[in-house]
Amino acid sequence: MKNLIKVERARNNITQAELADKVKVSRQTINSIETGRFIPSALLAFKIANVLHRTADEVFQLEDSDW
Amino acid sequence: MKNLIKVERARNNITQAELADKVKVSRQTINSIETGRFIPSALLAFKIANVLHRTADEVFQLEDSDW
DNA sequence: TTAATTTGTAAAATTAGCTTTACATTTGGG
DNA sequence: CCCAAATGTAAAGCTAATTTTACAAATTAA
Numbered sequence: 378m379k380n381l382i383k384v385e386r387a388r389n390n391i392t393q394a395e396l397a398d399k400v401k402v403s404r405q406t407i408n409s410i411e412t413g414r415f416i417p418s419a420l421l422a423f424k425i426a427n428v429l430h431r432t433a434d435e436v437f438q439l440e441d442s443d444w
Numbered sequence: 445m446k447n448l449i450k451v452e453r454a455r456n457n458i459t460q461a462e463l464a465d466k467v468k469v470s471r472q473t474i475n476s477i478e479t480g481r482f483i484p485s486a487l488l489a490f491k492i493a494n495v496l497h498r499t500a501d502e503v504f505q506l507e508d509s510d511w
Numbered sequence: 512t513t514a515a516t517t518t519g520t521a522a523a524a525t526t527a528g529c530t531t532t533a534c535a536t537t538t539g540g541g
Numbered sequence: 542c543c544c545a546a547a548t549g550t551a552a553a554g555c556t557a558a559t560t561t562t563a564c565a566a567a568t569t570a571a
Binding site for chain 2: 527528529530531
């Protein structure tokens with residue numbers, strides 16, 4: 378499961394810390410997701426996409442290796 | 445966070461057990477998500493949507509109460 | 512180039528998702 | 542009605558997500 382959080386953050390000119398605040402998780406959680414250390418809950422994934430003005434499908438994508 | 449798994453299962457004429465098999469989780473996990481007892485990981489949510497021939501955004505939706 | 516901001520990690524503790532087993536209730540077809 | 546299939550739950554145990562604290566490395570701005 379890949380994500381475009383970093384790209385979309387750049388597009389929105391927002392830091393990891395700011396994104397974290399807006400979705401109410403710690404900065405480390407955002408960093409860990411962004412760097413692929415772990416996978417967010419669906420709730421968090423949708424909130425992140427929302428804050429980045431994208432749909433969840435635009436920000437998160439399944440990979441062949443996920444099956 | 446609401447989901448339309450039950451509706452989409454009906455549309456695809458597939459049981460909880462069959463859906464569970466296809467996304468490789470237990471039947472109870474599907475049931476628990478469907479009945480709102482817990483929220484799936486983003487990975488599982490996207491797989492479920494995929495098996496149901498829908499996008500994640502079509503199957504899962506944020507609610508005002510999520511914020 | 513220095514200082515401040517941002518990002519990357521790590522470890523320990525907590526929380527929540529998921530599995531397995533097990534059983535009760537509901538629904539659908541004959 | 543009756544049986545089989547499907548669904549709803551529950552508890553115990555395991556795994557993965559998330560928090561908190563803390564610090565180092567990298568970027569950016571002045």
